Amino acid sequence: MTLGSVQGTSVRNVPVVDPGPLLGAGLEVRQEGAFTLVLDLASSEREAFALSVAQGLSDHPRWLHCRWLYDAAGSEIFERITEQPEYYPTRAETEILAAHAGDIRAEMGPVTIVELGSGVSAKTRHLLDAWGSAAGADDTPVRYVPVDIDASVLTSACESLVASYPGLNVTGLATSYERALPLVGGRFPLMLVFLGSTVGNFNPVELNRFLDAVGSALAPGDGFLLGIDLVKEPPVLEAAYNDAAGHSARFTRNLFARMNRELGTDLPLASIHHVAYYNERLERIEIHARFDAEAVVDLPAIGRRFRIGAGEMILTEISSKFRVESMRVLAREAGFDLMRSDTDSESRFALMLFRRRADSPRVEERRARLAERLTHVRRRTLDLIEPLIDAQLSEQHNPLMSPLVWDLNHIARFEELWALHGGDERFGGEAGGQGLGVYDAVLNPRAARGALALPTRAESLSQLQAVRERVQLRLRGDLLTAGDPLRAGGFVYHLVAQHEAQHQETMLQAIGLAALPYEPVFRESPPPASYVPDSDSVVVPAGPFPLGSVTTERVYDNEQPLHWVDVPAFAIDVAPVSARRFIDFIEDGGYRRPELWSREGWTWRASEAVSHPLAWLPDSAGSWNERCFGRVRPLPLDRPVMHVAWYEADAFARWAGKRLPTEAEWEKAASWDVVSHAKRTYPWGDEPSDDVRANLGQRLFGPAEIGAYPRGRSPYGCLQMVGDVWEWTTSDFLPYPGFRAFPYREYSETFFGAEHKVLRGGSWATSPLLARCTFRNWDLPVRRQIFAGFRCAADV
Numbered sequence: 001m002t003l004g005s006v007q008g009t010s011v012r013n014v015p016v017v018d019p020g021p022l023l024g025a026g027l028e029v030r031q032e033g034a035f036t037l038v039l040d041l042a043s044s045e046r047e048a049f050a051l052s053v054a055q056g057l058s059d060h061p062r063w064l065h066c067r068w069l070y071d072a073a074g075s076e077i078f079e080r081i082t083e084q085p086e087y088y089p090t091r092a093e094t095e096i097l098a099a100h101a102g103d104i105r106a107e108m109g110p111v112t113i114v115e116l117g118s119g120v121s122a123k124t125r126h127l128l129d130a131w132g133s134a135a136g137a138d139d140t141p142v143r144y145v146p147v148d149i150d151a152s153v154l155t156s157a158c159e160s161l162v163a164s165y166p167g168l169n170v171t172g173l174a175t176s177y178e179r180a181l182p183l184v185g186g187r188f189p190l191m192l193v194f195l196g197s198t199v200g201n202f203n204p205v206e207l208n209r210f211l212d213a214v215g216s217a218l219a220p221g222d223g224f225l226l227g228i229d230l231v232k233e234p235p236v237l238e239a240a241y242n243d244a245a246g247h248s249a250r251f252t253r254n255l256f257a258r259m260n261r262e263l264g265t266d267l268p269l270a271s272i273h274h275v276a277y278y279n280e281r282l283e284r285i286e287i288h289a290r291f292d293a294e295a296v297v298d299l300p301a302i303g304r305r306f307r308i309g310a311g312e313m314i315l316t317e318i319s320s321k322f323r324v325e326s327m328r329v330l331a332r333e334a335g336f337d338l339m340r341s342d343t344d345s346e347s348r349f350a351l352m353l354f355r356r357r358a359d360s361p362r363v364e365e366r367r368a369r370l371a372e373r374l375t376h377v378r379r380r381t382l383d384l385i386e387p388l389i390d391a392q393l394s395e396q397h398n399p400l401m402s403p404l405v406w407d408l409n410h411i412a413r414f415e416e417l418w419a420l421h422g423g424d425e426r427f428g429g430e431a432g433g434q435g436l437g438v439y440d441a442v443l444n445p446r447a448a449r450g451a452l453a454l455p456t457r458a459e460s461l462s463q464l465q466a467v468r469e470r471v472q473l474r475l476r477g478d479l480l481t482a483g484d485p486l487r488a489g490g491f492v493y494h495l496v497a498q499h500e501a502q503h504q505e506t507m508l509q510a511i512g513l514a515a516l517p518y519e520p521v522f523r524e525s526p527p528p529a530s531y532v533p534d535s536d537s538v539v540v541p542a543g544p545f546p547l548g549s550v551t552t553e554r555v556y557d558n559e560q561p562l563h564w565v566d567v568p569a570f571a572i573d574v575a576p577v578s579a580r581r582f583i584d585f586i587e588d589g590g591y592r593r594p595e596l597w598s599r600e601g602w603t604w605r606a607s608e609a610v611s612h613p614l615a616w617l618p619d620s621a622g623s624w625n626e627r628c629f630g631r632v633r634p635l636p637l638d639r640p641v642m643h644v645a646w647y648e649a650d651a652f653a654r655w656a657g658k659r660l661p662t663e664a665e666w667e668k669a670a671s672w673d674v675v676s677h678a679k680r681t682y683p684w685g686d687e688p689s690d691d692v693r694a695n696l697g698q699r700l701f702g703p704a705e706i707g708a709y710p711r712g713r714s715p716y717g718c719l720q721m722v723g724d725v726w727e728w729t730t731s732d733f734l735p736y737p738g739f740r741a742f743p744y745r746e747y748s749e750t751f752f753g754a755e756h757k758v759l760r761g762g763s764w765a766t767s768p769l770l771a772r773c774t775f776r777n778w779d780l781p782v783r784r785q786i787f788a789g790f791r792c793a794a795d796v
Helices: 045-058 072-082 089-108 125-138 151-164 177-184 204-217 234-240 247-263 324-333 363-385 390-394 404-420 446-451 457-476 488-514 579-587 599-608 646-655 663-671
Strands: 027-032 035-040 112-116 143-147 169-174 190-194 223-229 272-279 284-291 295-299 304-308 313-320 336-343 349-356 537-540 543-547 563-567 570-573 616-618 624-628 631-634 726-733 753-760 777-779 793-795
Touching: 027 151, 035 151, 045 247, 045 295, 045 304, 072 089, 072 151, 072 247, 089 125, 089 223, 089 336, 089 349, 112 125, 112 177, 125 151, 143 151, 143 177, 151 169, 169 177, 177 204, 204 324, 223 324, 234 272, 234 284, 247 272, 247 284, 247 313, 324 336, 324 349, 363 404, 363 457, 363 488, 390 404, 390 457, 404 457, 404 488, 457 488, 537 663, 543 663, 563 663, 570 663, 579 646, 599 646, 646 726, 663 726, 663 753
Parallel strands: 035 169, 112 143, 112 190, 143 169, 190 223
Antiparallel strands: 027 035, 223 349, 272 284, 284 313, 295 304, 336 349, 537 570, 543 563, 570 793, 616 624, 624 631, 726 753, 753 777
């Protein structure tokens, strides 16, 4: 069957997807005769496999990602499973497609078919037949974009398809769905296809994340065809995953055989058994591998090693079962309306067709979220100064820091300038003068601010409130129009909220330097360390990495633009350097050995007579105390070292036989998920921070013990990369290629240069509004009042 041509010219060789320079790094486009293949080269499959195994075995209970079940041997075994009489899903879904593919084409029109997890595309042929039959009347080309992580399976499928369907325009994407969606979403009308109830492999959090990603990628009017296995009697379900011929057991065991083949492990396959049962409470099949004998998983290529106990079970796959109405609700929350739902003759399986709605979040809802954000950050500011008397707010306690009333009024004037006057510095302001006036940080350096005539506490609070009331009134009528870059998406309100949050941390630095007896309005007890890493460092494989951020209403100009860089392989510490470990450096003469220090660092150390981190106090018994907000207490040894200058961090790294990471290395270790080939907003994923993932937001008033936040681990297993302490990097603070200052030069541009070093990650005092993997802090290498520590890296 010839599926399409344009004025008699075959279109099968025209690539449907052109990655372009931004999304295309690490992708190779190949013309394979009658079809196009886009290969993801961003990371080695073997390295991704090893790192994925390490992720799963680091958790308790342990798990392994089901995608690794499908190598060539696993795929062949799975084909045998689908042929077994107990396994109904493939037959049921095929029945639905054969009966209703034409109805689906009539509903969607001549859109491009994009299929996630396409495999051999066997069932998809029913859709291609329907598209081809409908195209015959108007000579419309049929375009198909199969997406599969396995390049060999994808290539074979594409070859078979173009042989069977002359004229079919096929562009295969050999990558993950996380990376594929940005390549196809919004570029042409499409119907996204996800068959086989593969969606059942997601846990509830992953399912919501997946639906949100699909909803964000697809354009209004695009279709989403989803196959789901339905809830039914447990004996029917359990039989499907425990076939009498034993193929299901072979399928599970092959995962560990693959580890032996590809990763060089030596696992005892004969003692690994397949266990599958239906969990009625969660309405899902759970498949485990039970180890009858103790085993060791040794992964030297990435520096990881795990011991599996006799009798231990490792989760290898889940297969959730669904109800049509529940899935309709979930999809609606992600922006989809149900167009049709079809089941097989025995109502075992459903095929649901959704269409992406045209509506976006209402402006009123966005305004409400922005108003809440402004209110929350202001509450934190007021809580911060509540314990201080008027004189403590007005005094300049250290020339490095401003009087606290200066910060308060600077916050108010900055908000007035940008949220009310759009950055026009000709405005007079209630305190007289032009623009920021005496609250201009460039014109009035910190050391001189104590001599300024500043308002009282009461006057400062009144100014803060007056400006905020006017801003909230402005927000209530703001259209957040895309035509104004300052207001599009609420950018200016995010700007003033983040700016205020940054000054909160600066004010806490001033309070700490003043050694004031400060007790915050509230303070939570730190969680205990609950996780012991299996290694001190991990290896991050070489490969291209997207450094920085795309433009959004939340990111600063120095985080942009996103650009791909090649990062050689490196090792990085799993955790920040602890106080205990830093004491080893001190006791080994670290502050007395010039060979450990840079020339500039040794000159600084000698001139300042530095012999230990700021706020550390030795006692007569040879132990260490620390001064923390005016109180002296024993130094917590298993928390990250804090209040160290870049020069001290650099010297320690040299003493340890390592170095500080570059900021590209730090960001890759924090955010790059080598398994999904996607970048995370936070080390743990894209969900906002909470009190079990990171120590942020001035809750603990100090770092937590290393190992206190295992749920906040990065894809490589690194702990506490966001929160606790800022982390020095070896990088100078320089603009990214293509940098453009916005909305004002003085935030970033005037500080670019080799004299400032980049810090990453955020501290216990950093607001969650700021703590993201791409955020760039910077300071002079001599600064110690900041809540900064570090972790080391090394070449491999």
